[in-house]
Amino acid sequence: MNYTQLGGIHPETATMTNVLANQGFVSPHNGRPLSEAMVLGIAGGLGCGYILWEFKKYEAAILVMGFQNKWNYTTQFMQNFCDRVGVKAEFLETGGAKTAAKHLDDALADGRFPIAWVDQEKLPYFYLRPMYSGCFGHFVTVFGQEDGRYLLDDRSQKPLTVDGQTLSDARKRIGSYKNRLLLLEANGSAFDLPAAIMAGLEDCVDYLSQSSQTFALPTYKKWARMMTHTKNKKGWPVVFKEKVGLYSTLRSLHEGIKLFGTADGGLRGVYADFLDEASAILNQPSLSEAAEQYRGVATLWRNFADAALPDEIAPLKETKALLAKKYDTFLKHGTEADTELRQLSQQLQDMEVELNGRFPITDNAMHALFAEMQGHLEQIYIAEKEALATLAGAIS
Template identity: 40%
Template sequence: MTTAKHLKARVRARMARTGERYAVARAHVVGAGAGDPHPVVDAGWHLRGGTDPDAAALANVLAHRGVTGPDGPLTEPLLLVVGGGLGAGYILWEFAHDDSRVVTLGFTHSWQYFDRRLATTVDRLGIEATWSRTGGAAGAATALASALAAGDPVITWPDRYHLGYWHLPAFLDGGGGHPVVAYASSGTGPGARVHVDDRTLAPLTVPAADLDRARARVGSYRNAMLLVSASGTVVPADRLRAAVRAGLEAMVDQLGGSSTSFALPAWRKWSRLLVDPRAAKGWPSVFADRRGLLRALASVWEGVEPAGMTGGHLRALFADGLEQAAAVLDRPDLAAEAPRWRGIADRWHALAEAALPDDVPAIARLRELTAAVAGAVAEGDAGAAERAAAAEELWRLRAEHADAPPLDEARVAAVLTDMSGHLAAICDAEAAAVTRLGGLLGDPTS
């Protein structure tokens, strides 16, 4: 038990230092490959983990249902590509009712729509699936229970606060959440629990009543549920090729657009606003009183790094998907672009490091606690007590520095300048990579 405890501590320490997801950090610590060839099986469901909530959820459901491509599983990286690949998005919200400033980042195609990527992915692949939206709480609970009783896992969108296991503070009630897979139920009455896969590696259960409440909380996707009904089928080779190409073309089209909120110009805009004291949305103006600045910087680290709740920038995952797409399309020139995207992933890590410099003790501790919560979620129910304790300390620490970050004015200016420089370089690198990818896709001789 002591050895296991020390191992978990080392894994979480690595997550805090590198921003890696739990499975990747653990693989480095124990000296094994990142993929686990023998995942834990709970109620017949294989817990394979994952990075991108959407693509991982669908990949795990398809694997469970025996839906494959002509040459094997439809993997998370490949499904990321089919769904439109990467995106770009930056918005800084200001709310007068509580004087809060909230940073929102988007890293996937159609990130601003909760269902767009998954709907597009199953449609492009021709996979038989059913969407449902049940307005009433009782009807929604019955629909979920019926699906689970029939042995059908479903993808659903619960509010993270009410889901419980992230241990978020009350002011994030109704903030929404990413998709998770509900795959089994146990117990009855008030003690009923639902088994949930949130890219976890061990069984994670939540009270059925909590999940019902979480699913109903956000009006825009109240009680949404996706059930894949296809079973034991193979996506034809021509259909898969068309889906992969359509996904890559959609990514090039989206990222190459002119929107300063939903395309690559978003990064350029953000880079400028980080250091522009004259712009109304410039960080020197918005955070002139220093209130909420630590929350914003922490949101950048959590949003960018794979160790966060939503899987991070996903550039390295896309590189894996691009290699797999190259095999599907028989286009080795596409695979040759993967190192370029891995280099971009390194640039994003550098940005996250700049946002939360761990040479500051309080910030280093904040990163450690954030990683501890995420790591304990991956550990399922076994990590419940540890993540609750870590979350309590984390939010106490964040509240302590809510009015001002543990950085003096000179260091704040240096942090913002450093972040701005990294973002400008990222924008240039991604623009060049997208242009290159678009040229390859448009080459009539290839």
């Protein structure tokens, strides 16, 4: 098969970046494939999102965070990128498993590399607890078949394989995008790169500048307030009064900011790389000033993620180390390191089950932790606003 795995960071952009690179799609300014940072920027760049999900039946809670533009409308995010670079995007959906399998197999037979919407929990190499079935949408590229199994590109340097039934189950689990595929087709002609970059920059500024407390920068101001709010039912002192589910929440916060698809800082560092590329292409030095600010924001996000799992609490320090090792092993070796990945995942699952019910912290220490985290969020909010102002000024 004529497909090269290139790794990647963020599922939505890594899939598009790698498929187009394998189709020979190149940038008109240097004749090379677009970087993942450039794909992110052209598609609209950054976003904000914060949802606290409680699973009281399982004594668990998790944070879901969105860091990309239109993170809750991924088809629009991907379509915007394709429109701006002249790539045809074909979305296929069906309620039937047989038709879904035919869509996939026909695309592979045509030498195409379909991007599939899947449920993380159904993919065996993630080793998620069954309680998370249907919770986490994900994106993989299917690039071939071997010995009756499908080959997946999921940001790892190594191919991942799943059997047909497993892939079918993963594709159909989440009803809002049941069996969806995206087929990309480059038309072979050059596109207006500066115009595509400007469209992405304007989209990002407009999106982050809105007043929404769910999808724009005020999200972080609201989140900071919830960290110590004792009256609101979503305030952390209220939600975690008995500390039930606190462990999984703090872990998902750390994981979602530093490890899973965010490049160690809520995608802010990746976006800074885009701004540096854009600065050179557009001959606009002030974009590099914004890039430096966003790198500073990425550092603040990393600090926040580490503060959520303080080293002073031994099980949280151990969790941080196990998570880092698991992700590094997966990205470097894929399922070739299946035994080690399974062992690491089992350790983390055992800790989650044990510590969600009895978190090793006093009430005073918990409230102090929440106050510290609030301080981090307040810093992040101010820095995000300053970086956005610089970005807006650079393109005005």
